[in-house]
Amino acid sequence: MSRRTRRWSEAMLTVSGPLVLLATWEWLSRTARIDPTFWPPPSSLWETFVSLIREGGLLGDVRVTLVRILGGFLLGAVPGVALGLAMGLFWPVRVLLMPIATAVYAVPKIAILPLVVIVFGLGESSKLAIVAISIFFLVVLNTMAGVQAIDPSYRDVARNLGANPLELFLTVALPGSLPAIFTGLRLALGFTLIVIVGTEFITPGDGVGSLIWESWQRLAIKPMFIGLVVTGLLGWLLTVLLDVVERWALPWQARE
Amino acid sequence: MPSGPKEVGSVSQAGILTRSTTIESPILRPTRNGRLQQEISGARIRVAGLGRRFETAHGYLDAIRGVDLAVEPGEFCVIVGPSGCGKTTLLRILAGLDRQTSGSLDLSSPGSEPPTNAMVFQGRSVFPWLTVRQNVAYGLKLRGVGRRERGAAADSLLDTVGLSRFARAYPHQLSEGMRQRVAIARALAVDPDLLLMDEPFGSLDEQTRFLLQEELLRIWEQTGKTVVFITHSIDEAIVLADQIVVMSAQPGTPKVTLTVPFPRPRSLTEVRGNPAFAPLFNQIWELLRDEVHVARRFEGAKR
Incomplete structure (x- = not known):
């Protein structure tokens, strides 16, 4: 099989999976083999989608959720990387903070939402905070592991050629741990979506999570589905975005 | 002798x-x-x-x-x-x-x-995150040699070890033998x-x-x-x-x-x-x- 044929086949197969699924759903729903009240045919959702954009403030919900995700992500990831580097580089920091990090890491993050609300109130800041907190330790632990996994011979090379501690950090520890940092960020991005939708379920108001939950409570099934689809698209878009950043930051990694 | x-x-x-x-x-x-x-x-x-x-x-x-x-x-x-x-x-x-x-x-x-002195280490030592040329120039960079000058020095050494064509490549694209040549060139670059x-x-x-x-x-x-x-x-x-x-x-x-x-x-x-x-x-x-x-x-x- 030539490279081009292979690529073409890959593209076709990628698209055909979801298409077959949607077509089956459409057919089952139209022929009432599944209850159209709860499983409306996908084609009928388009109208709902358009009206939600025009009158339902869908774009506003998307923007609000996106801001919470990105804001919370940055607020959690940046200090997370910094602390993770410190824990990886300096053993006293590591020994001091490791019990806390592993303990908190194990707690399902949505469970601490009440505490977050006590501290940050019901407004926007508590939503940013819950996202930031829920990914913070994940990023910390991955970054730390990345620093520790760097082959010690790289450090020896740098020292042998006269690197001072700052240069060691900038030319060895930081680039060497970047792959692990990105692994952490990738996992964290998935978490942000889970946590923000869950939070918007519990604290109704705006956002895509609220759209899903409130629609469900009114048994407005079609808007609920739109909320689900939009959530999925957001997740996909953010992953692609992170991929682009990673490719830019790590041109040296072996890829397929 | x-x-x-x-x-x-x-x-x-x-x-x-x-x-x-x-x-x-x-x-x-x-x-x-x-x-x-x-x-x-x-x-x-x-x-x-x-x-x-x-x-x-x-x-x-x-x-x-x-x-x-x-x-x-x-x-x-x-x-x-x-x-x-x-x-x-x-x-x-x-x-x-x-x-x-x-x-x-x-x-x-x-x-x-x-x-x-400069040491050529056993096994993996070429920085995977730097290109071949950047690896060779690394020691000179630490010594504050200007970008152009150290690039020229690296290129001349890459020529010596027969890797000129791979100056912009990353180590994972090279064979083990080529990586070892990069390590040697990097050590020689600082003229120890x-x-x-x-x-x-x-x-x-x-x-x-x-x-x-x-x-x-x-x-x-x-x-x-x-x-x-x-x-x-x-x-x-x-x-x-x-x-x-x-x-x-x-x-x-x-x-x-x-x-x-x-x-x-x-x-x-x-x-x-x-x-x-x-x-x-x-x-x-x-x-x-x-x-x-x-x-x-x-x-x-x-x-």
Whole structure:
């Protein structure tokens, strides 16, 4: 099989999976083999989608959720990387903070939402905070592991050629741990979506999570589905975005 | 040290290797003695009673003990010994990456400056996050050499080791042998007085190793650096060295120091074809055999 044929086949197969699924759903729903009240045919959702954009403030919900995700992500990831580097580089920091990090890491993050609300109130800041907190330790632990996994011979090379501690950090520890940092960020991005939708379920108001939950409570099934689809698209878009950043930051990694 | 135009002439006769980089006009190359008169840049090593003791869970461990070593400027010294005889520890102390716990180390160079060194490490050492050119220029960057200047220096060294085409490649795109050449070029880039090499060709296949040995000899003959080179391979030691130090096992101590009589510049085929090669090989193996047994018993005891 030539490279081009292979690529073409890959593209076709990628698209055909979801298409077959949607077509089956459409057919089952139209022929009432599944209850159209709860499983409306996908084609009928388009109208709902358009009206939600025009009158339902869908774009506003998307923007609000996106801001919470990105804001919370940055607020959690940046200090997370910094602390993770410190824990990886300096053993006293590591020994001091490791019990806390592993303990908190194990707690399902949505469970601490009440505490977050006590501290940050019901407004926007508590939503940013819950996202930031829920990914913070994940990023910390991955970054730390990345620093520790760097082959010690790289450090020896740098020292042998006269690197001072700052240069060691900038030319060895930081680039060497970047792959692990990105692994952490990738996992964290998935978490942000889970946590923000869950939070918007519990604290109704705006956002895509609220759209899903409130629609469900009114048994407005079609808007609920739109909320689900939009959530999925957001997740996909953010992953692609992170991929682009990673490719830019790590041109040296072996890829397929 | 015997050397002269007579032997130089025979090198080209023996040049069965077809790589252009390895057989370029050896006749025009200055002889070793001639070069030493021109530029004296190599470091002089005096080591006396050197020891390094490590603390382990089971008490003390002397990696090396009572090491005496004398290497003259521009000399190629090869250390052979069984696994775990402290060869790497000795090299790390020479490199300033570790400190002895006893004895003295004196590095000097014929110029007044304290000598500089660069080490070529065993196994993975080329930074995967830098391009080939950036790797070679790394030491110069740390020394504050300007971007353009260090780029030019790196390019010229890449030319020397035959990797010009891969200047912009990342290490994962290269073979192991090519990466090892990058490591050597990176060490040479800082123009050290002392080149320390810790089994640099250990992980390579035999043919690649032969090519790199020839390249290393050629580069060394042009630059006049002092080299301390560690290897497991008796064959490699004879081919490269002026002086071979045979180490004993646990704790590592120089057992015997041998002078290799073959003329410079050398070709691998010529050295291996020399009638004196086999007796020398056997002599070193006889010295090493007992030590390998000792080393193996030690490893068994540790488990």
